[in-house]
Amino acid sequence: MVLGLVLTGCGGGGGTGGGGGGSDTLVAYTGQNGDYQINFNPYSPTVIDGPGTIFEPLFFYNIARKDKPQPRLGTAYSWNKEGTELSVTLRPDAKWSDGQKFTADDVVFTLDMIRKNPGMNGAGYSGTAKAVDATHVKITFDKPSFTDGPQILGKSWIVPKHIWSKVGKPAEDVVKKPVGTGPFKLAEFKPQAFTLEANQDYYGGAPALKKVRFVALSGNQSGADALKAGQIDWNTGPVPDIKNVSKNYPGYQAITVPMNQAALFTCSSADLGCTGPQTDQAVRKAIYYALDRTQLNALAFENTASEISPGFALPERDKALVSDKLTDPIAPMKPHPDKATGLLRDAGYTKGSDGIYAKSGKKLNLTVKVVSGWTDYITAVNTMAEQLKKAGIKLTVQQVSWNEWSDARGRGQYQLLIDSLSQGPAPDPYYTYSYFFSSKTTAPVGKSANPNFARFKNAKVDDALDALKAIDPQDTAARQPYYDTIQTEIEKSMPYIPVLTGGTTSEYNAGKFTGWPSEDDLYAFPAVWGRPDNSQVFLHLKPAK
Structure with missing residues (x-):
């Protein structure tokens, strides 16, 4: 599982044709601020690409809407009635990019590797996989594990046994020469840009998109400038006057999808070594009520964001699951200064x-870390500083490099930072809860947590997550009481202070390529840094001419 990654890219060229890489080359900007450091290990938190494009999952799960999983390396799967046995059928015609045949042994090896390496096992996989024959795998569990399905099937990147069995430390190797089954291969790497090329022997047929070039810039503004100059074909990030992209950027269009939940991450647990006023629950909730989300949306996000629930179920996609037991089913869009100051006074x-x-x-002075170049988040935290001052809270903004920000987030060496809670392998809030709120995915300050960066531990939440694993995901009535427990405990503690549901906006070159996701056909989450979603988009694209 790879979470919390934001990358970037851009290249030369000009005019409305864009991209500067030929009619069948797409130039992508993913948010990379500064040079790339080579890392194609799909299980590394600093991977620059590969999941989906080079290394494939068994199935593609569309987190943007509730589609049936689409086959990739797998063709069919089924659970036994008890949820303790998952059977998977594999395609017989796939092979690795070095020419060797893909078999069930590769899947078994990959799953065993994940289980044996905690640094690669962010979802807590504990099953036992066995090859029935070359195209069938059976995975067994000691207890019902229905919710493990989408993670195993949709977010386990299958690697070649004949290569990775010789890797001494698979969680740490940067995989400079990746060999995968995917639709693309690594063609060239340079710190300023790297290029993927179509895999001519791909079992699904060589992609119509012949090359993808990821290039590094210096932040959102340089991305917008490159887009204006027609130098990049796909950018996920803010640009000025986002509602008029087709007018301001001839040949380009934009799409916005509410998905990732922007929040102030807090190092919340004093028991795990966090220090500072944010370890006080009253302070966290005071900040929550002091925020003017309507103003933040207008000033920082050009009104592309939307409401957020303090229980972190998506208000649109997961509307039926938002608990009616929450104090605020939706976070207030306008500030409540009296509630904020009352909480502080009651806390002494x-x-x-x-x-x-x-x-x-x-x-009551707090520091919030934000990545240099993230113009929307920088505007957001600067605006928050003015808002919180009215509630008697001083917020100091600290801009840092992505590497420094990421390291501080992982090790818990921060008071506040701005980031987003991402979604899991399937359109189900269970995965956000199991990632960001489980005690299994956190660690004491100084050690790397992934991805419960807030150091949140709650026995009721852990018990509810365990119970949900054993319930068929189709049985919503049986699951809802556990969702109620999780959401109300999260709201009570608020280790991640909800800001807004981020409207993930991408600008893309519709004049150069056809087949992009649209509101009418949202076949994948359309974010250039989304994985394996971006690979699904690449497979759909065709040169317009």
Whole structure:
């Protein structure tokens, strides 16, 4: 499982043709700020690409809408009634890009490798896989594990046994020469850009898109400038006047999908080594009520974001699952300063002559980390600083490099930082909960957590997650009481302070390529950094001329 990654790219060229790489080459900008460091290990948190494009899952799960899983290396799967046995049928015609045949042994090896390496096992896979024959795998579990299905089938990147069995530390190897079954192969790597080329021997037929070139820039503004110059074909990120992309960028169109949930991540647990005022639940909830989300949406996100639930079920996609037991089913769009200051006073804070609250002689002063170049998030936290000042909370904004921000997030060496909670392998909030709120995916400060960066631990949430694993995902009535428990406990503690549901916006060159996802045909989550979603888009694209 690879989470929390934001990458970037751009290249030369000009005019409305865009991209600068020929009519069948797509130039992509994913958010990479500065040079690339080579890493095609699909299980590394700093992978630059490969999941879906080079290394394939067994099936593609569309998190944007509730489609049936689409076959990739797998062709069919089924559970036994108890949810303790998952049977998978594999395609017989796939082979590795070095020419060797793909078989069930590769799947078994990959799943065993994940189980044996905690650094690669962010979803807590604990099954036992066996090859029935060359095209059939059976995975057994000690207890019902229905919810493991989409993770195993949709987010396990199958690697070649004949190569990876010789890798001493598979969680750490950067895989400079990746060999996969996917529709693309690595053609060239340079720190400023790397290029994937179509796999001519791909079992699904060579993609019509012959090359994908990922290029590095210096942030959102340089991405918008490159888009304006027609130098990139696909960008996921903010641009000025987003509602008029087709007018401002001739030949280009845009699509916005509400998906990732923007939040102020807090290092919340003093028991796990977090320090600072944000370890106080009252402070976290005071910040929650002090935010003016309507203003944030207008100033930072050009009104492309939407409402968010403090229980972190998506208000649109998961509407039926949002708990009616929440105090706020939807976070308030306007600030409630009286609630914010009341929470602080009840927690023993008193307002000083400068208007800032203090406790035990210490000012309520917090630092929030944000990545340099992330113009929308920078605007957001600067706006928050002004909003929180009105509630007696001082917020200091600290811009840092992505590497520094990512390291601080992983090790818990921060008070606040702005990021998004991502979705899992299937359109089900269970996966967001199991990723970001399970005690199994966190660690003490100083050690790397992935991805429960807030250091949140709650026995009721852990028990509810365990119970959900044993219930058939189709039995929504049986699952809802556990969702109620998770959502109300999350709202009570608020380790991630909900901001808005981010409207993930992509700008794409419709004049150069056809087949892009649209509101009418949202066949994949259309984010250039989404994996394996971007590979599904690449497979659909064709040169327009």
